[in-house]
Every structure is written in C-alpha cells, then in structure tokens.
Amino acid sequence: MEKTTLARGTSKTSLIRNGVIIAVILAVFIVIPQVTSEYVTYVVVLALIYAVLAGSYDILTGYTGPLTFCHGAFYGIGAYTSALLTLRAGFSFWLALPVSGITVFLFAALIGYPALRLRGHYFAVTTFFFGHFIYLVILNSVKLTSGPMGLRGIKAPESILGLNFSTLQGSYYLIFVFSIIIVVLLYLLVKSGIGRVFVSIRENEELAEAIGINTSFYKVLAFSIGAGVAGLMGSLFAHFFRLLHPTTFAWMTSEMVVIMALVGGLGTLIGPIIGAGIVTLILELMRFAPELRFIIWTVALIAVLVIEPRGLMGLIRRVKGGEK
Amino acid sequence: MLYQLIINGIIIGASYALMALGLNLIWSITDIPDFSQGGIYVFAAYAGYFSITLVNLPYFLGLLAAMCVGGTMAFLFEVFLYRRWRGQGRIQLLCAIALFFLLSSLAILFWTPKSKIFPPSLQGAVEVLGFTVSYQRILVLVIAFVLFVLIYFFIQNTKIGKAIRASSQDREVAEIVGININTVNSVVFAIGGMLSSTAAMGDLPLLKSLVVVILGGFGSVAGVLVGGIGLGLVESLGSVYISAGYQHGFAFFVLIIVLLLFPRGLFGKV
Numbered sequence: 239m240e241k242t243t244l245a246r247g248t249s250k251t252s253l254i255r256n257g258v259i260i261a262v263i264l265a266v267f268i269v270i271p272q273v274t275s276e277y278v279t280y281v282v283v284l285a286l287i288y289a290v291l292a293g294s295y296d297i298l299t300g301y302t303g304p305l306t307f308c309h310g311a312f313y314g315i316g317a318y319t320s321a322l323l324t325l326r327a328g329f330s331f332w333l334a335l336p337v338s339g340i341t342v343f344l345f346a347a348l349i350g351y352p353a354l355r356l357r358g359h360y361f362a363v364t365t366f367f368f369g370h371f372i373y374l375v376i377l378n379s380v381k382l383t384s385g386p387m388g389l390r391g392i393k394a395p396e397s398i399l400g401l402n403f404s405t406l407q408g409s410y411y412l413i414f415v416f417s418i419i420i421v422v423l424l425y426l427l428v429k430s431g432i433g434r435v436f437v438s439i440r441e442n443e444e445l446a447e448a449i450g451i452n453t454s455f456y457k458v459l460a461f462s463i464g465a466g467v468a469g470l471m472g473s474l475f476a477h478f479f480r481l482l483h484p485t486t487f488a489w490m491t492s493e494m495v496v497i498m499a500l501v502g503g504l505g506t507l508i509g510p511i512i513g514a515g516i517v518t519l520i521l522e523l524m525r526f527a528p529e530l531r532f533i534i535w536t537v538a539l540i541a542v543l544v545i546e547p548r549g550l551m552g553l554i555r556r557v558k559g560g561e562k
Numbered sequence: 563m564l565y566q567l568i569i570n571g572i573i574i575g576a577s578y579a580l581m582a583l584g585l586n587l588i589w590s591i592t593d594i595p596d597f598s599q600g601g602i603y604v605f606a607a608y609a610g611y612f613s614i615t616l617v618n619l620p621y622f623l624g625l626l627a628a629m630c631v632g633g634t635m636a637f638l639f640e641v642f643l644y645r646r647w648r649g650q651g652r653i654q655l656l657c658a659i660a661l662f663f664l665l666s667s668l669a670i671l672f673w674t675p676k677s678k679i680f681p682p683s684l685q686g687a688v689e690v691l692g693f694t695v696s697y698q699r700i701l702v703l704v705i706a707f708v709l710f711v712l713i714y715f716f717i718q719n720t721k722i723g724k725a726i727r728a729s730s731q732d733r734e735v736a737e738i739v740g741i742n743i744n745t746v747n748s749v750v751f752a753i754g755g756m757l758s759s760t761a762a763m764g765d766l767p768l769l770k771s772l773v774v775v776i777l778g779g780f781g782s783v784a785g786v787l788v789g790g791i792g793l794g795l796v797e798s799l800g801s802v803y804i805s806a807g808y809q810h811g812f813a814f815f816v817l818i819i820v821l822l823l824f825p826r827g828l829f830g831k832v
Contacts, residue, residue, distance in 0.1 A: 305655060305656075307659070352818070352821075353818075359593070359651065359655060360776065360821070362595070363595050363772055363776065364817065364818070364821070366772075367772075367773065367813065367814045371811050371814040374811045375811070378805070493659065493663060496656070496659075500656065529670070529671050532663060532667040533667045533671065536661070536663045536664035537664065539656070540643070540657060543656060543657050544643075544646070547647075547650070
C-alpha cells in the first residue's frame with residue numbers, strides 16, 4: 239500500500255518535472271533566433287530537421303524492427319519534389335509541402351511492398367542500394383534537377399495569415415512549430431494501438447502473424463510513415479535553404495540518421511531526437527577539421543556499440559535502474 | 563565494339579566475383595554482410611601499390627603483401643569486434659558499415675581522393691579474333707580463375723574447409739561435434755579479406771560485390787561466378803547502350819528484378 243502511494247507520488251513529481259523540462263526547452267528554442275547569431279539559428283534549424291528525421295526513422299527501425307539505410311533518399315525525394323513543384327509547376331509552398339509528403343509516402347509504399355518481403359540483412363542491404371540509386375538518379379537527371387550544378391532559386395514559403403516566412407526568423411519558427419507538431423504526432427502514433435502492433439512485430443514477427451496481425455501491411459505502413467515524414471522535412475529543408483545539391487542526399491545523410499538514432503537509442507523516439515541534437519552540435523563544433531569529422535563519428539559509433547548498443551537512453555536506464 | 567564490351571564486362575565481372583566470393587563465404591557462414599571489406603580492399607590496394615612502387619617488389623609479391631594486409635585486417639575485426647555480438651545481427655551490420663566508412667575516410671585522409679595508377683605488371687596487348695585485350699586484363703582473369711579453383715578445393719577437400727561447410731549448414735550442431743566456431747569464423751574472415759584484396763580494380767566494388775552475393779545466392783561458388791560476370795556484362799553493355807551515368811545504378815535494377823523472381827538468389831541453397 240505504502241509502496242503504491244510512493245510510486246504515485248514520484249510519478250506525479252516526475253510529471254511536473256518533465257513538464258518543466260519541456261517548457262524550458264520550448265522557451266529556449268523560442269528565444270534562440272532572437273538572441274543568437276544567424277549562424278546559430280541555421281545550426282538549430284538543421285538540428286531540428288535532423289531530429290525529426292531521426293525520430294521518423296525510429297518508427298520503422300526502432301519500433302517495428304527492420305534496419306534501413308535509405309532515409310536520406312526519401313528526404314531527398316521530398317526536397318526535390320517540393321522544389322520542382324514550386325519552380326516548374328507553379329505550386330505554392332503550402333500545397334507543395336503536403337503533396338511532396340504524400341508522394342514520398344506512396345513511393346515508399348510502392349518500394350516497401352516488394353522489398354519488405356525480404357528478410358533480415360537482405361532487406362537492409364537492398365535499402366542501402368536503393369538509397370544510392372536515388373542519389374544517382376538525382377545526380378544524373380540533369381534536365382530535371384540540374385544534377386551536380388544544384389537547384390537554385392527555390393522560393394521561400396508564401397506568407398500566410400500575415401506571417402512572413404521569407405525572413406530567417408519567420409522560417410525558423412515555421413520549422414520549429416512544424417517539428418513540434420510532427421514529433422507529437424509520432425509520439426501519439428507509437429503510443430497508440432498501431433504503435434503496439436509495431437512493437438509486437440519487432441519482438442516476435444511469427445507470433446504477431448499467428449495472432450492475426452497482417453505483419454507485412456504494418457511493416458509497409460511503418461516504412462511509409464517514416465518515409466513520408468522524411469519527405470515533409472525534405473520539403474521544409476528545400477524552402478528554408480533554397481538551394482539543393484545531390485550530395486546533401488547521398489548515403490552520408492542516411493548514415494548520419496542511423497548514427498543519430500543509434501546514439502540516442504532505437505525504439506525510444508525521444509532518444510533519436512536527442513541523439514540528432516548531440517550529433518549535429520558536435521559536427522558543427524568540429525567544423526574546423528572537416529576531414530576528421532567523419533572519422534571521429536564512426537569511431538564514436540563503434541564505441542557506442544561496444545559500450546552500450548541501446549544508446550544514450552539505454553545508458554540512462556542502466557544508470558537509473560542500476561540494471562547491468 | 564560489341565565483343566569488346568562483352569570482354570570488358572567479363573573481366574570486370576571476374577573481379578566482382580572474386581570479391582563477392584570472400585563476402586559470400588563470410589556472409590553465409592557468420593551471417594554478417596561484411597561491408598568493411600570495402601574499406602579493407604582500399605587499404606590492401608594501397609599496401610600493394612606502395613610495396614610495388616616504393617619498395618620495388620615484383621608484382622606478385624606486391625599482390626601477396628596486399629593479401630596479407632587485407633587478411634590480417636579482416637581477421638582482427640572478427641576477433642575484436644564481430645565476435646562480441648554473435649547472434650546480434652543488427653549490431654554486427656551497423657559495426658560493419660561503421661568500419662567501412664571509417665576505413666574509407668581514413669584512406670581519403672592519408673592518401674587524398676586523387677587516384678593512383680597501379681603500375682601494370684605486363685605491358686602490351688594481344689589481338690584475339692579481331693579485338694584487343696591487354697595482357698594485364700588477361701592476368702586478372704587468370705588470377706581470378708586460379709583463386710576460384712583454389713578456394714573450391716580448399717572448401718571441398720581440406721579439414722578446415724569441411725568444418726566451414728559444416729558450420730554454414732548448422733552452426734549449433736557443428737559446435738556440438740567439436741568444431742571450434744571461433745576458428746572457423748577467423749579463417750573465413752581472413753580468406754575473405756585476402757580475396758577482397760586481390761580484386762583491386764573497378765569502382766564501388768563493395769556494393770557490386772554485395773549485389774553479386776545476393777544475386778548468386780548464399781553458399782554457392784558457381785552462383786558467385788555467374789552473378790559476377792552477369793553483372794559485369796550488364797554494366798558494360800548498359801553503360802554504352804542505355805546511359806553511362808547510370809552505370810552503377812544497373813546493379814540495383816538487376817538486384818530488384820532477380821529478388822522478385824528468385825527471393826533466394828539464382829543458386830541459393832539456404
């Protein structure tokens with residue numbers, strides 16, 4: 239009896255504590271563009287985009303199980319779709335954003351349906367090729383994407399309700415609010431019944447199938463949701479930086495997302511988001527030695543695997559719970 | 563022109579097959595798609611290059627040096643890293659990819675992305691049936707063929723070869739009958755590293771080799787040969803008749819089509 243009241247008490251204080259932490263973090267993000275330099279604001283935007291990418295990556299790989307290496311490709315398809323729709327087809331940003339998200343979602347479903355029939359490493363390696371293939375397509379379709387010259391002249395989001403998004407601050411808040419909305423939606427998704435189905439597939443796919451879950455449908459769903467979110471972030475990226483280059487979406491990006499998710503801890507949603515923040519920050523701090531950045535990061539990744547494969551969240555859990 | 567392309571395709575395919583053979587051994591026995599071979603191969607190629615140009619070793623000793631470096635690296639990775647996570651495939655795969663990127667970035671840092679030209683061991687070319695083939699390419703083909711035969715006999719006839727086959731069929735039972743799985747894994751990794759090191763030509767060889775392994779199917783030496791040469795031909799012909807920009811994209815197309823038709827690869831036994 240006493241134990242339960244104690245537990246309830248701690249959960250209440252921890253609820254308040256979490257609320258305070260979230261409020262402080264939100265406040266920090268709101269004042270960032272007001273008090274810091276443009277450079278810091280750019281870095282924070284990049285961190286926000288990566289955070290959502292890593293979070294959406296977690297839906298398939300962390301919650302549902304299959305490992306993929308092509309998240310950067312979906313991000314790139316979203317960015318180029320949105321940029322080309324506004325540049326060539328005269329769409330407004332507000333239309334191009336959902337259209338590019340939906341396009342990537344459907345495209346991922348199309349790719350995912352045959353590919354997810356492959357088991358284990360076959361699937362992971364195939365996604366690796368797929369990511370590289372998309373990069374080659376973007377690089378070589380010079381007429382459409384200007385290939386290695388990069389796509390220039392992308393418009394800023396049109397102002398809406400009197401809010402101007404062409405300034406740095408305006409587009410910062412746009413991406414910030416949008417990221418919050420997506421993270422909350424992803425959180426609701428993983429806490430919902432669908433999220434539990436995802437976890438049941440991860441824990442034991444045969445058993446999930448045996449109790450009547452259409453596992454291939456849910457795997458494709460998780461894959462497409464993650465990809466669709468990456469597409470949306472790609473669209474935001476395109477209209478924030480207004481310059482696209484194929485190398486932004488080469489395998490390095492996919493690999494960075496995997497590293498971020500892993501550093502934070504797969505299957506926790508908040509872990510990959512924090513991981514993305516840490517990785518982006520340290521990458522920026524190491525800007526003085528660009529050739530060393532990747533070496534340090536891969537060494538760090540191997541170290542994370544050796545020390546605690548469950549990442550930061552696993553480490554926290556181990557320290558907190560005293561579990562070995 | 564057509565015949566020239568076919569010859570080129572076969573020779574490139576032979577080097578894909580050579581590297582894929584090592585990967586196939588590693589993958590089918592230890593269940594690790596060992597991406598790090600892509601980095602090992604770069605280091606081995608440089609070891610060969612420096613031992614030929616700086617130390618003035620003859621070509622074959624340079625090749626041997628490259629094989630030693632590659633084999634040792636693969637062996638060390640297995641002992642110190644992959645062995646830790648046996649049965650945790652996802653971590654092994656991540657580690658393999660991390661090693662691949664680490665080694666390639668290190669290579670770029672040490673030797674800059676500027677390509678170095680491997681001094682050919684043999685000069686000149688021969689004209690066969692109206693098309694020219696350089697002696698160097700014939701040498702590559704011969705080395706590939708000899709190594710295939712050697713590996714085949716090693717796997718079929720030696721004691722450790724039998725142990726390797728046994729553990730690829732059933733790891734647990736192999737352990738029960740007294741086969742030391744650690745030794746088998748180390749040997750397999752060392753052989754894989756040596757094979758990758760000999761295949762020092764072509765672009766993006768690692769990805770192609772992984773495609774070849776999947777195309778050919780696990781545990782099949784013949785599948786690797788057919789898959790490798792088939793891919794070499796598709797690329798060589800496709801880059802001329804379809805588009806050169808997509809030369810490295812064909813591998814993906816071929817892979818998807820074959821996997822849809824044969825989910826276990828062309829000659830897969832597993």
